[in-house]
Amino acid sequence: MHISGNTLFIPGATSGIGLALALRFQEKGNTVIVGGRREELLARIAAEHPGIDTQRIDTLDPASIRAASAEVLARHPDLNVLVPMAGIMRAENWRNPAGFLESAEDVIATNVLGPIRLIAEFIEHLQGRPDATILTVSSGLAFTPLRVTPSYNASKAAIHLLTESLRLQLKGTSVRLQELVPPAVRTDLMPGHRESAHAMPxxxxxxxxxxxxxxxxxxxxxxVERVEFLRYSEVRGEFDQVVAALDAADPHGNAA
Structure with missing residues (x-):
C-alpha cells in the first residue's frame, strides 16, 4: 500500500501498535477511522486527535461488525484499506484444562474469527476500489513459538496462512494482501510488555x-529487522536454538 492518499479503517486501534499506526498514517495525509469497543477511549482519541474518525465496534460480535461496517462505509465510501488490528495475548498452562480452555477460546475468537469476520464484511467493497489493501497483523511468534502462549502463537500462524491463501484467491483483483509481522513491542499487550528490555520501543x-x-x-x-530473528529461525536451521533462547530470556511471555 502507498503510505498516503488512503482511507483506512483500523478496528482495535484504541491503544498500542494500532493507535500509533493510526496517528502516523494520519500524519502522512490519510483519512483514518479508528475502531474499538470502549466509547470513552474513542471519544478521547477524537478529542485529542482532530480529523481522526472513530467507530464503536466489537469484533467478537458479528452483529456489531455488520452494523459498524455499514456505518463506516456510509461515511467513507472511498475506504480502500482495512487493518484488522484487534488482538489479545495470554499466558496459558495446557497441563490443566481449567487453566487454559476459556483463555484459548477467547484468543482464537479475537485473533482469528475477528479478522475473518471483518474481512468478510469489507471484501466486496474493497474489490470495487481501484487500489485496495488488507493489512493483516501476525507476529514473529507465528514462526517461532513462545512456550507460555500456545493459543496466541497458533492464532498468529493462522493469520499468516490466511493472508497467504487470500493473496492467492484475490490474485487478479484490485485487493492487495500485506502482512505486518511485529516482534515484541513495548505496549500493554501482556503484563510487563511495556517495561520489557526484550521489547522494541x-x-x-x-x-x-x-x-x-x-x-x-x-x-x-x-x-522490521528485529523480527527476522524469529521469522527466519527455521530457514536458518536455528529453530530449536531460538525457541530455547526465547524461553530462557523471557520465560513469562514478554516476547510477542
Whole structure:
C-alpha cells in the first residue's frame, strides 16, 4: 500500500501498535477511522486527535461488525484499506484444562474469527476500489513459538496462512494482501510488555514500519529487522536454538 492518499479503517486501534499506526498514517495525509469497543477511549482519541474518525465496534460480535461496517462505509465510501488490528495475548498452562480452555477460546475468537469476520464484511467493497489493501497483523511468534502462549502463537500462524491463501484467491483483483509481522513491542499487550528490555520501543517500531512501506509499497510482509530473528529461525536451521533462547530470556511471555 502507498503510505498516503488512503482511507483506512483500523478496528482495535484504541491503544498500542494500532493507535500509533493510526496517528502516523494520519500524519502522512490519510483519512483514518479508528475502531474499538470502549466509547470513552474513542471519544478521547477524537478529542485529542482532530480529523481522526472513530467507530464503536466489537469484533467478537458479528452483529456489531455488520452494523459498524455499514456505518463506516456510509461515511467513507472511498475506504480502500482495512487493518484488522484487534488482538489479545495470554499466558496459558495446557497441563490443566481449567487453566487454559476459556483463555484459548477467547484468543482464537479475537485473533482469528475477528479478522475473518471483518474481512468478510469489507471484501466486496474493497474489490470495487481501484487500489485496495488488507493489512493483516501476525507476529514473529507465528514462526517461532513462545512456550507460555500456545493459543496466541497458533492464532498468529493462522493469520499468516490466511493472508497467504487470500493473496492467492484475490490474485487478479484490485485487493492487495500485506502482512505486518511485529516482534515484541513495548505496549500493554501482556503484563510487563511495556517495561520489557526484550521489547522494541513503540516509536522505533512505527518509524521502521512506515519506512519499509514507503520503500516497498508492494511488500508481502512488513518485517522490521528485529523480527527476522524469529521469522527466519527455521530457514536458518536455528529453530530449536531460538525457541530455547526465547524461553530462557523471557520465560513469562514478554516476547510477542
Amino acid at each position: 513503540l516509536d522505533e517500531f512505527i518509524d521502521e514500519v512506515m519506512a519499509l512501506l514507503e520503500a516497498d509499497p508492494e511488500a508481502r510482509e512488513i518485517l
